[in-house]
Amino acid sequence: MLRFIGKRLWHGGLTLAALVTLTFFVMRLAPGGPFSRNRKISPEVQANIEAAFHLDEPLWQQFGRFVWGVLRLDLGPSTRHRDYSVNDLIASGLPYSLTIGFWAIVIAALVGVAFGLAGALRRNSATDYLAGTIGVVGIAVPIFVIGPLAQAFFSLRLEWLPVGGITEGWRSLVLPILVLALPNIAYISRITRTSMIETLRENHVRTARAKGVGWRRVLTSHVLTGALLPVIAYLGPATAAVITGSILIETVFAVPGIGRHFVDAALNRDYPLVMGITLLYGSLLILFNIATDVVRAILDPRIRHER
Amino acid sequence: MSVDLSTPEAAPPRGVSTLRLQVRRFAANRLAMASVVVLTLIVLACFFGPYAFPFTGEDADFDFISAPAELSWPHLFGTDEYGRDLLVRVLEGGQVSLTIGFLGALAAGGIGVIYGAVAGYAGGRVDGLMMRLVEILYGFPYVILVILLSLLLGGGNMALFAAIVFTLWLTPAVIVRAQAQSLARKEFVEAARAGGMTGSRIVLQHIVPNCISVVIVYGSLLVPEVILSESFLSFLGIGIKEPQASWGNLISSGTSAMDSDLRLLLLPGTMLAIVLLCLNFIADGLRDAFDPNDR
Numbered sequence: 001m002l003r004f005i006g007k008r009l010w011h012g013g014l015t016l017a018a019l020v021t022l023t024f025f026v027m028r029l030a031p032g033g034p035f036s037r038n039r040k041i042s043p044e045v046q047a048n049i050e051a052a053f054h055l056d057e058p059l060w061q062q063f064g065r066f067v068w069g070v071l072r073l074d075l076g077p078s079t080r081h082r083d084y085s086v087n088d089l090i091a092s093g094l095p096y097s098l099t100i101g102f103w104a105i106v107i108a109a110l111v112g113v114a115f116g117l118a119g120a121l122r123r124n125s126a127t128d129y130l131a132g133t134i135g136v137v138g139i140a141v142p143i144f145v146i147g148p149l150a151q152a153f154f155s156l157r158l159e160w161l162p163v164g165g166i167t168e169g170w171r172s173l174v175l176p177i178l179v180l181a182l183p184n185i186a187y188i189s190r191i192t193r194t195s196m197i198e199t200l201r202e203n204h205v206r207t208a209r210a211k212g213v214g215w216r217r218v219l220t221s222h223v224l225t226g227a228l229l230p231v232i233a234y235l236g237p238a239t240a241a242v243i244t245g246s247i248l249i250e251t252v253f254a255v256p257g258i259g260r261h262f263v264d265a266a267l268n269r270d271y272p273l274v275m276g277i278t279l280l281y282g283s284l285l286i287l288f289n290i291a292t293d294v295v296r297a298i299l300d301p302r303i304r305h306e307r
Numbered sequence: 308m309s310v311d312l313s314t315p316e317a318a319p320p321r322g323v324s325t326l327r328l329q330v331r332r333f334a335a336n337r338l339a340m341a342s343v344v345v346l347t348l349i350v351l352a353c354f355f356g357p358y359a360f361p362f363t364g365e366d367a368d369f370d371f372i373s374a375p376a377e378l379s380w381p382h383l384f385g386t387d388e389y390g391r392d393l394l395v396r397v398l399e400g401g402q403v404s405l406t407i408g409f410l411g412a413l414a415a416g417g418i419g420v421i422y423g424a425v426a427g428y429a430g431g432r433v434d435g436l437m438m439r440l441v442e443i444l445y446g447f448p449y450v451i452l453v454i455l456l457s458l459l460l461g462g463g464n465m466a467l468f469a470a471i472v473f474t475l476w477l478t479p480a481v482i483v484r485a486q487a488q489s490l491a492r493k494e495f496v497e498a499a500r501a502g503g504m505t506g507s508r509i510v511l512q513h514i515v516p517n518c519i520s521v522v523i524v525y526g527s528l529l530v531p532e533v534i535l536s537e538s539f540l541s542f543l544g545i546g547i548k549e550p551q552a553s554w555g556n557l558i559s560s561g562t563s564a565m566d567s568d569l570r571l572l573l574l575p576g577t578m579l580a581i582v583l584l585c586l587n588f589i590a591d592g593l594r595d596a597f598d599p600n601d602r
Contacts, residue, residue, distance in 0.1 A: 015446035023455060030458040140583040142535055144542045144555075145576040148562040152569055244450045244539075251543060252562065263543050266454050274455075281448045289446065 001297070008293055012286040019282045020070075020275070024063055027266075027274055034079035034269045053079055066275060075276040080268045086276035090258055094280075096166060096173075097257035100249065101242045103177045108184030108238070113231060115185070116192020120200065131189050138186025143245055147179045147252035164254035176253045180245045184238055191230050199227040225299065232295055239288040243281050329520070332596040339592025342585035349582060353401030360395050365550045387560070387571060397575050400552035404534050404579070407468055408586075411533035414472045416526040419479025424514045426480070427487025428496075428506065438484065441477050449474055453536060457545055467546045471536045475529060482525050486518045520597045527590040531583045538579055554579045 075086035115131035155163040162172045208218045247259035265273035426437040453474045460466030540546030541555025554575045561572030
């Protein structure tokens with residue numbers, strides 16, 4: 001088991017290194033620079049600014065400086081937000097992004113599994129159809145359509161919740177969390193339903209039933225353990241979906257999280273901030289993928305002994 | 308006396324080909340067939356609809372600025388704050404979104420098929436290397452990659468297209484590789500090799516055609532994914548830019564005008580949702596038709 005985890009961590013580290021290197025060079029090679037859009041400034045001033053941010057050095061030297069910074073956990077100053085370091089910006093935005101992402105995944109897991117179970121146990125019932133409809137809508141209608149519609153209805157029409165921003169405490173986070181959870185509810189309920197139906201047909205379940213084990217007992221100890229494996233496997237992709245979603249959600253609901261920071265930073269060529277957020281998102285995603293694999297390996301010995 | 312060729316002979320009992328069975332199964336799926344009809348109508352409307360109007364989506368009509376949706380000629384669904392016709396803009400945006408969607412899925416699918424078929428057929432170290440690359444790319448946060456690539460390529464439609472294709476070919480590659488691996492061990496491939504066929508011709512003539520049904524099923528899921536990526540990037544202001552319309556940037560400008568006029572958001576949003584729904588239903592129908600065990 002330890003070897004399995006070690007191998008995964010090693011591969012994860014390689015992936016992260018590849019991601020960061022690629023991002024670094026892609027960002028520098030993209031046309032434009034952090035100070036090229038400003039009003040005309042004299043070449044001397046421009047050169048001074050660039051020297052202050054070490055942009056005049058050769059690329060490989062800048063890359064070395066960046067790697068050295070990462071090793072010291074210092075990502076440098078932002079080129080866009082004056083007087084802020086990348087660490088400050090991430091520290092101020094991360095709590096919002098994490099809160100929204102965490103609760104969205106928790107809600108999606110609970111509601112999704114509940115819908116999926118209900119649908120599989122009572123196939124073609126009203127609940128099954130309701131879950132199916134939510135599933136279809138959640139998958140097909142993108143967040144950036146549902147989000148504004150939810151704002152229009154719950155905030156502008158009914159005036160129950162704030163339209164956006166973060167000024168009203170938990171009330172301002174309700175809509176972002178629910179909208180972000182919706183597509184994941186859809187995926188999780190679909191996955192749960194299919195795998196429940198498959199597991200219910202398995203031989204060991206029939207055997208347990210035939211031997212007179214109570215239905216409740218069969219469900220909890222024979223069906224659920226197997227049926228929830230694919231749901232756990234979805235945790236990795238769910239993290240990716242939440243990262244993607246958080247960028248949209250933070251744009252729609254004007255939340256100052258790191259998702260919105262990333263888009264702004266990429267558009268403004270704020271190299272240090274882009275690198276910082278890429279590093280953060282990349283590590284989060286890779287760690288969650290590894291955690292998912294480890295949990296699956298604990299639950300299913302077959303995975304552990306592959307390769 | 309001439310023989311009447313058109314008279315059918317006593318037909319021998321004809322076997323039904325697998326493809327025909329699959330088409331029949333798909334046609335029996337009412338939801339999928341309805342989606343095909345709706346999607347066809349939307350495609351036709353997007354590509355031919357704008358010709359019915361005496362202006363394009365980029366022409367401003369200063370007599371009708373922010374006209375409401377009253378279903379009156381010429382601005383059936385009203386205009387935006389620049390006096391541009393909303394319906395025509397949505398239809399023209401649809402051209403962009405649909406074109407990128409289908410071409411993008413085709414390109415991503417094509418690259419994925421070739422890559423997967425080569426890796427699966429070659430096996431061994433080549434396969435290991437090729438799949439390690441895919442694995443690394445899979446570990447990347449998709450958004451970051453697609454945003455960075457479209458910036459690298461300098462923005463614009465082609466950059467957007469290339470960035471989306473580059474991030475979406477992985478899944479078909481993995482799926483085809485698994486299929487190709489099992490095909491590579493089949494007798495007919497061995498026979499082809501024994502007969503002196505080169506590796507590249509075996510891949511193109513034996514491996515790829517035999518993967519087609521898997522590719523159709525998963526490729527159909529790529530179309531909504533590409534459309535979603537395109538509108539998502541355009542929504543964020545990275546993809547297709549004003550004045551050219553796309554569903555993403557129409558939704559984006561609809562969002563900012565939401566408190567005064569919801570229809571600027573509703574019309575493009577509904578169109579996008581309908582298209583994505585149809586494509587998902589079609590993909591489900593194809594999966595059921597081609598792979599009936601996997602319900």
